[in-house]
Amino acid sequence: MRVERVAKSFNGFKAVDGANLTVEKGQVVAVIGPNGAGKTTLFNLITGHLRPDAGRITFKGEEIAGLPAHRICHKGIARSFQLINIFPRLTVFQNVQVSVLARAGKSGDLFRPVKKMATEETMAILKQVGLAAQANRVSGSLSYGDQKVLEIAIALGNRPELLLLDEPTAGMSPEETAATIALVDHLARSQGLTILFTEHDLDVVFSIAQKIMVMHQGRSIAEGKPDEVRANEEVQRAYLGETA
Amino acid sequence: MRPQPVRPTVEKDATLKRSALLPVAAAFLVLLVLPSFIPSYYVYLFTLIYITALLATSLNFCLGYGGLLQLHHAVFYGLGAYTVAITAVRTSLPLWCGLLLGPLVAAAIGWVMGWFCVRLRGLYFGMLMLALGQLVWTVVYRWYEFTGGDDGIHGLSMPPLIDSLTGCYYLTLVVFFVCLGIMYLMVNSPFGVTLQATRDNPVRSESIGINIRRHQLASFVIAAFFAGVAGVLFVVLERSVSPALLFWSKSAEVLIMCLLGGMSTFLGPSLGAAAVVVLSTVIGIHTEYWLIVLGVILLVLVLFLPQGILGYLEERIGSGRGLKGASEDYVEG
């Protein structure tokens, strides 16, 4: 996937202003940057929740910028959200099942009993993320950490080629964070999934990312291997400027 | 490992399952023989209950399951009814054509209205529906030559088979069971679960590849269709139509039924419809101030029992399983 010179502004405020990013198949790529750098906006642009004002976004050589979210999703890009964004009144099982059905193009099926559909794939995903035991619970009643994991499980139901994770560990306890990172790492290694994620915790980023893109004030200021990025002066300035 | 069976969130154990087909069949048989044992006035009342229950269930299909703020569902009820009456008095088509056309006309006009409505959200959706609904009402109310205006159309005659009250009762009973069965299947189909997902979280639904508008429109049209069926049955029972059928307060009445029975349950609206029909009849005998009673019931419901009667019972039965008061957050602001 390639993102080229993408820009988006809200009422004159340039949230994203010339972001560039290349993600190769099978890579685990992190987008980092201080608060308000435009990371979530960039994600929303890629997944079609927002329409870019300028620039190109191509996925597998195909232009996807400006398509509606559900169309982009069918092209193989799925995402999880920073804030909990699940279907609170459905069961854990149904949360993932809905996603699997949508990918299989069966959402419009009016008369077949849903209980018998896509059960194996759904359960496989739940097992993979460790939620199988909770399958029948109403998802709104899960713990915060489990809801964050369910976030990822819903995205996996789309069987994406590219998975975008927006701060997958935000608000998690250290143990939950470790488990989630292990899960992301496992997904990348075992299924060859391409993962693009944002994260606050730089330890996490440097432990699993093969490539890092740094955003500052809506622009990408560096892109490269973790070591290169760590050594980049502009990056240090952006971060120090923020914390100093 | 075999996946564990999954309870659908919204209907849970209280309604039909495969193993529960027996009680449904039993209930059907009991209702089938009922007219032989009760006075004809009660036969009439039961028929009216089936019709109203079908109307309320159809509303709940897009309101409770789809989360659409459908504030003017009665329009489609009225359209179904008027289609029959107008076919009978303004065309030379046989009556059964009108009976079949009713739901189709309701669904077709529902499609047109819904196409505009699903572009809006929350309160705006409801208000556009109110505007369009009242638009239809005014046309019906004023177009004397075609619709009979505020007098409506009276004195229709029915084919021999459904001319008698018992005939009408059986027709209504069978249609009621078939329609509820179909809607039950739909609610528990991939479409139904996806529809509930769009209700719970439209943004997320879209990001997992669901075309929300198409789903909402489909549920809107399906609901309109079944409301049209109810409207057709109403004409068969009453042999007359009047603009009151599609005035907005009629829609409010149906909303109350859904709330009373429980919008998070499949059979709740039917229960609510039965309760409202029976109460209005019983209280109507004793006082002309039935509305005040209904108003107080509604106040109590909103304040103390927002999940409705069936919803409350299910909560009691299902407590400890992590179920929550359901009716609180299904319509987005």
Place this chain on the structure above:
Amino acid sequence: MPGAPARQKTARCPRSIGEDAGDMDLSAIGSQLLVGLSRSMILFIISSGLSLVLGVLRVPNFAHGSLYMLGAFTAFTVATALGGGPGGFWWAVALAPLVVAGICLLVERGLLQAIYHREHLMQMLLTYALVLIFSDLVKLIWGVEYKSLMPPPALTGAFTFLGTSFPRYSLFLLIVGPLVAVALWLFLNRTRLGKICRATATDREMVDALGINSKWVFAAVFVLGGWLAGLGGVFMAPTVNIVLGMDHSIIISAFLIVVVGGLGNVWGALVSALIFGVGESFGVLFWPRFAIVFPFLIAAVLLIIRPSGLLKSVW
């Protein structure tokens, strides 16, 4: 609900000249414009109250029409109690909206404040319960017969201008409407409470954080909204039959005016009230029988092309 549709007629302005609509000369257009504008003024007074309540309390108050009806009936009682003399109307203008406002205070403290955190459907259903209750209470107190309220002698009849006769009462409304609008503007922009109202409409948390007791702001706004509904009822009373069910016909129009104008935006309500009133009266001119279709048609079209309202919504 029994017989609701039969009531719609009553809300129409009987002074409209729909009868001779075929004769479409300038004077007909002029007087029809005046009738439409005067109707707009009443619609504005009613829907501005609804808009305030929606904007600040976020409650779609279906009982607003009932408050309007109560205003009209109370006006009738006040005027009758004073022997039907010429001063009766003015006493009604002074007292009836206050009575309605008092009822609003009870309703807000007793019921409404319990549902501010609930979703719209529940709020609507609660206020609809009030519609049902008020409707039977009106029936209990005033019965089902038509009532009427005479405007004072100074406002009856018509005056002639450029060969066209204009009803005096319409002209009176044309003066009152802008006065109410200006008063509302002064209230919202020049008084402390008004400023708090506007702030609450746009950012409630902020107002709470500033230590302002939003509880009483809400109560005050609801009372003001009710007062406006009552005032609208009094002003409408001389132009219609005061009858059970007049609430049903006005409330949908009021809601549509508010939504089309931009939720919670009082000036939007003014603009769309003008469109509604004038639209309907010109409908009478061109297509008398379907004139009452026009407001709904206008509302639907405007909602479709400008879904978020003509002016900026405070939501």
